[in-house]
Amino acid sequence: MTNGPLQRKLRMGLVGGGQGSFIGRVHSIAACLDNRATVVAGALSSNAERSKASAPDYDIAPERAYSSYQEMFAKESQLPVGERIDFVSVTTPNHTHYEIAKAAVEAGFHVVCDKPMTFDLKQAEELAAAVDKSNAVFALSHNYTGYPLVRQAREMILAGELGEIQAIRAFYIQGWLRTRLEADNQKQAAWRTDPAKSGVAGCFGDIATHAYNLGRYMTGLLPDQISCHLKTFEPGRRLDDYGTAVIRYENGGLGTVTASQISHGRENDLFIEIDGTKGALQWRQEEPNVMTVRSNGQPHRLYTRDPNAPFMNASGRAACRLPSGHPEAFFEAFANIYQAAYDAMILRSEGKSIEKVNTVYPNVHDGVEGMYFIEQCVASSQQNGAWLNLKHTRARK
Numbered sequence: 001m002t003n004g005p006l007q008r009k010l011r012m013g014l015v016g017g018g019q020g021s022f023i024g025r026v027h028s029i030a031a032c033l034d035n036r037a038t039v040v041a042g043a044l045s046s047n048a049e050r051s052k053a054s055a056p057d058y059d060i061a062p063e064r065a066y067s068s069y070q071e072m073f074a075k076e077s078q079l080p081v082g083e084r085i086d087f088v089s090v091t092t093p094n095h096t097h098y099e100i101a102k103a104a105v106e107a108g109f110h111v112v113c114d115k116p117m118t119f120d121l122k123q124a125e126e127l128a129a130a131v132d133k134s135n136a137v138f139a140l141s142h143n144y145t146g147y148p149l150v151r152q153a154r155e156m157i158l159a160g161e162l163g164e165i166q167a168i169r170a171f172y173i174q175g176w177l178r179t180r181l182e183a184d185n186q187k188q189a190a191w192r193t194d195p196a197k198s199g200v201a202g203c204f205g206d207i208a209t210h211a212y213n214l215g216r217y218m219t220g221l222l223p224d225q226i227s228c229h230l231k232t233f234e235p236g237r238r239l240d241d242y243g244t245a246v247i248r249y250e251n252g253g254l255g256t257v258t259a260s261q262i263s264h265g266r267e268n269d270l271f272i273e274i275d276g277t278k279g280a281l282q283w284r285q286e287e288p289n290v291m292t293v294r295s296n297g298q299p300h301r302l303y304t305r306d307p308n309a310p311f312m313n314a315s316g317r318a319a320c321r322l323p324s325g326h327p328e329a330f331f332e333a334f335a336n337i338y339q340a341a342y343d344a345m346i347l348r349s350e351g352k353s354i355e356k357v358n359t360v361y362p363n364v365h366d367g368v369e370g371m372y373f374i375e376q377c378v379a380s381s382q383q384n385g386a387w388l389n390l391k392h393t394r395a396r397k
Contacts, residue, residue: 006350014044014058031112044060086349087111087345089111090113098119098123106130109136110341115140115209117140120199124370128364141334141362142370144333146337148328149291151336152303154220154315156281166252166277168273170271171270171272172258201377219274225389226373228377240381242260243377288305319332344359
């Protein structure tokens with residue numbers, strides 16, 4: 001049950017997630033993992049028949065299986081406050097996020113949106129303005145920020161345990177697009193490599209944004225400039241499948257982001273290394289319950305995800321559900337984004353104000369930064385790696 005006066009589960013409306021969907025199912029499982037929410041309504045597909053046919057997969061009653069998100073928002077808004085949905089999860093392809101999320105905010109619903117937040121920067125800025133004017137909680141599912149040891153590292157870094165941060169090396173390496181799967185109409189490959197649906201970037205829009213966001217989240221460093229080179233190695237592909245960017249941060253530090261979808265044998269290898277004046281750390285998403293911290297002249301320290309260990313800080317401990325030795329991973333990290341967003345939604349239900357900028361969960365401002373990162377990477381690459389501004393007017397922390 002929820003905490004505080006709102007003694008009930010939050011009611012979720014799912015957009016996307018129809019039969020054959022991966023990310024929609026992930027969102028629904030994560031949202032309900034801690035028994036604080038339940039899926040009660042959905043517009044599960046752009047195809048009305050498929051949407052209704054998918055409803056039993058989520059135990060959605062037939063009368064709340066809608067043929068479109070517009071119908072869902074209109075009809076749910078007409079229900080009594082005690083029955084209508086509280087929030088909307090947007091789990092559709094990139095090019096549809098903006099219109100759905102903006103309509104949800106304007107209808108008075110909280111939003112959890114998959115990344116990247118919108119199709120382009122203009123949409124992101126307009127959506128952020130709409131959220132700022134509203135009472136809506138808006139969370140963005142940069143789910144890797146939900147891992148316990150990522151949050152442990154963030155608190156350690158912000159507390160100065162690594163000293164001044166001077167270098168960030170972030171990587172996201174995959175190999176699934178080594179061949180042109182999109183030519184065979186493979187669903188996930190088709191829309192991710194289509195500029196009309198994915199936007200101006202392919203690999204860099206899809207996964208490099210996670211690597212960049214992870215560095216921002218863990219260190220709090222503000223970006224200043226970027227130089228980027230993108231490449232399409234697979235002949236006939238319309239968007240990049242490999243790239244690397246160099247980032248100058250305001251404090252004088254340097255960062256690199258490398259992303260690939262054409263590296264043989266690599267699956268979802270997101271990893272990050274951070275160098276400070278007092279120490280350095282390394283974390284890898286495929287081994288998320290282990291983090292290495294190093295200082296010259298000292299033995300390497302191996303942090304494991306252990307909520308009962310004295311070395312865990314409050315942020316890392318709060319993100320744990322299981323005792324040490326029982327692996328927690330992808331679903332739990334996703335669920336931690338929802339958990340933090342729920343806390344804000346409950347405060348709103350009590351008529352209290354909430355923090356909208358410096359939140360534990362990635363928010364609409366992180367979404368704007370992500371779209372600006374994509375736009376500037378593409379622009380820099382088109383100018384042969386020219387140094388371009390990366391300090392957006394909404395930048396903070």
